[in-house]
Amino acid sequence: QVHLVESGGGLVxxxxxxxxxxxxxxxxxxxxxxxxFRQAPVKEREFVAAISWILYNTxxxxxxxxxxxxxxxxxxxxxxxxxxxxxxxxTDVYYCAKxxxxxSIVGARYDYWGQGTKVAISS
Numbered sequence: 744q745v746h747l748v749e750s751g752g753g754l755v756x757x758x759x760x761x762x763x764x765x766x767x768x769x770x771x772x773x774x775x776x777x778x779x780f781r782q783a784p785v786k787e788r789e790f791v792a793a794i795s796w797i798l799y800n801t802x803x804x805x806x807x808x809x810x811x812x813x814x815x816x817x818x819x820x821x822x823x824x825x826x827x828x829x830x831x832x833x834t835d836v837y838y839c840a841k842x843x844x845x846x847s848i849v850g851a852r853y854d855y856w857g858q859g860t861k862v863a864i865s866s
Contacts, residue, residue, distance in 0.1 A: 749837065778791070
């Protein structure tokens, strides 16, 4: 079993920053990619960013380029998402996920998901 646990969500004013973390543990399989997605009620899940675990290649949604940074700490088995200049419309639950597909931006290609961490941005 693989466990992904997100943390770091909270309430912040528009223009502010948050850093999300995702600790993963459990049964090992080849971690190719880890990613961040977000979803609000009655909205579809949206890709945010992904990182290839070994090569450190990254991919971002156009809406977050230049403001968000995905990174990972391999020895700690932890994934991060630094979010700057947050917008009110980015109020969502943010999920980390693990995939065996290289840098996929498609949620269906991710095998394991965390429980999510809530991010709220006030105006």
